[in-house]
Amino acid sequence: MGVTPIWPEATDINDSGEMTFHGRTASSLLGEFGSPLYVMDTDEVSARARRFVAAAAKAFRNTTTHASYAGKAFLSKEVVRIVAQAGMFVDTCSIGEMRIALAAGVPGRRLVLHGNNKSDEEIALAVEQGFAKIVVDEPGEPARIAAIAHKLGKRAKVMLRVTSGIHAGGHEYISTAHEDQKFGVALLPAGTPTAVLGILDDMIAAATPAVTNARIMPKRQDTAAQQQATESQEPQDSQERQLQYDVRYPYDLHGNEVSATDRALADAMQAVADGPAHAVLATIAGLSDDLELVGIHSHIGSQIHDANAFIEAAKRMMLLRKTFYATNAYTLPEVDLGGGYSVAYTDAEDAMDIDVELGRLADAVTATNDALGMPAPVISFEPGRYIAAPSGVTLYRVGAIKHVALPQGTTAQDGSAINERAYVSVDGGMSDNIRPALYDADYAVRLASRSGAPETMLARVVGTHCESGDILVHECQLPADITRGDILAIPVTGAYGRTMASNYNQALIPAVVAVGVSGAHVMIRRQTIDDLLSWDVSN
Helix, strand or coil, X not given: CCXXXXXXXXXXXXXXXXXXXXXXXXXXXXXXXXXXXXXXXXXXXXXXXXXXXXXXXXXXXXXXEEEEEECCCCCCHHHHHHHHHCCCEEEECCHHHHHHHXXXXXXXXXXXXXXXXXXXXXXXXXXXXXXXXXXXXXCCHHHXXXXXXXXXXCCEEEEEEEECCCCEECCHHHCCCCCCCCCCEECCCCCCCHHHHCHHHHHHHHCCHHHHCEEECCCCCCHHHHHHHHHHCCCCCCCCCCEEECXXXXXXXXXXXXXXXXXXXXXXXXXHHCCHHXXXXXXXXXXXXXXXXXXXXXXXXXXXXXXXXXXXXXXXXXXXHHHHHHHHCXXXXXXXXXXXXXXXXXXXXXXXXXXXXXXHHHHHHHHHHHHHCCCCCEEEECCCHHHHHHHEEEEEEEEEEEEEECCCCCECCCCCECCEEEEEEECCCCCCCCHHHHHCCCCCCEECCCCCCCCEEEEEEECCCCCCCCEEEEEEEEECCXXXXXXXXXXXXXXXXXXXXXXXXXXXXXXXXXEECCEEEEEECCCCHHHHHHHCCCC
C-alpha cells in the first residue's frame, strides 16, 4: 500500500494500515522519541537538493549556476551538511543561522548573509569568514559594511537586493517584490509608470545591434529643452543626446534615425539609470577599496507555480545589469533570482515542475541578454521550502474529540451543506506550526497508527492552545472511529514548522528526528520543563 506524492518518497503503509517512514512505524517513532514529533527524511532532503542543483545546471547549460539553500526554511547542522554535500551554498539571515552553518563545517565562501536590518556583529562575522556575498538591503548599508571591512582589513563581497516591481506567490506576507514593503531597493524612481519597461516584452525580436551597444550619458540639457527637441524632431548634436553609441560601429546615428524600438529601450534604460537601485550600485562601486560588487538579487515571493513572474523579474534584472554597464562600464558578474519554487501541501495543489520552468526561465534570460548584447551572468537561486517542506512530516497524538452541531446554511469548502463538524484535538498546534494561523495555509492529514473505519466524518484538526485560531487542518475527512490515543500525520511540514515554533502557553517545542536508510536519530532534541525554568532567571 502506498501514499500520494505529497509524502516523502520512502513513506508507506504496512499490512496493518500503519504509516511507515523508511520502515519505521509512526507508533514506534512516538514511542521512542515522544509526541508531538517532527520527522525529517534526510534522504529526501538530499535527493531534492541534488535534483534542484542538477535542474538549474541543465537549464542554464551555457553559464554557471549556484543554488543556495534558504536556511530560514529549516536549519540544523545535519541539514546544512546534507545540502552542502549536494553542491549548495547556504543562505543565512541572523547570527544564529550563521553560527549553525559555520558550526556544521561549511566555509564562509559557501555562505550568504541576508537581512533588512543586519547588526554590526552579523556583518563583521560575514566579513571575517569571507562570506560569498552579503546582500545589501538599503541605501545606507554599503557604507556600514565598508567601514567594518576596512576596520578588519578585508574586502567584503556584496550584492544589492532589488525590488523589481514583479511580485508573485500566495499570501500577501510572502509576496516580497512590491515596493511598499521592507525588503530591497526599488528599481525605478517612485511614481515612474512601469509601462516604460514594456519594451522588454518586444525587445528580443525588435532591438538592433546599435542600441545594445548604447551608453547612457549624463544629461546635458534640461527636460523642457529635451522635450522641445524631440517634438521638433531636429537632429541633436552628439553632445546633447543621452543615447550615445560606441565608436566600434562605423556609423553614427542622429536622434531622428534611431528606431522607435531602440528609443523605447533607451528610455527604459534611462528610467533605470535614474532609479534608487542604480544609485546604490554606484555607491557600492565607489567603495571598491573595501567592497567587491558581485551582483544583484531579486526575490519576488513564495509558492510560485510557474516561471512567468520569474521571467518578468529576470528581464528587469538583466536590464539593470545592462544599464549599469552602460553608465559605469562595470559588468555585474552574478544575478540571483531568489527562491519561491512551490510545493504541494495537499493533493489538490500544484507544485512547480522545476525542470520545465527553469528551462523556460533560462531561455528567456538567454534571449534577453542576447538582445541586450550582454554576456551571460552567473545565475543563482535560493530554494528553501522546495527542499525542506516535502521532506518533513509531523506526528501527533489525538486527544479530545468534540462533535459540534452547525447552524443551518453552513457549508463545507466545496460548497456542500453540512450540519456537523468533529473537532479533533491533538497534543500540538500553532506553537509547532503557525502557518495555518498566520497564512491561512491548508494541509492534508491522515490517520497514521491503523487503517481506521471505511466510514469517514468531516473534521477539523485543532491544537491544544488557548486560541480559537489554533487550527492545523481546516477541513478534512477522517475515519469515523477515530479515538483518543490515535496518531495523526500531517505531511509537508519540513519548512517553517520547527523554525517558526514558539513556546506559546509555555508549550515545549518538539524534537526533530531524522529518518533515512540508516535508521532514525534525534537531530534537534525536545525542549524540557528544565529548559523553561532555566531561562527564567528572575527571583
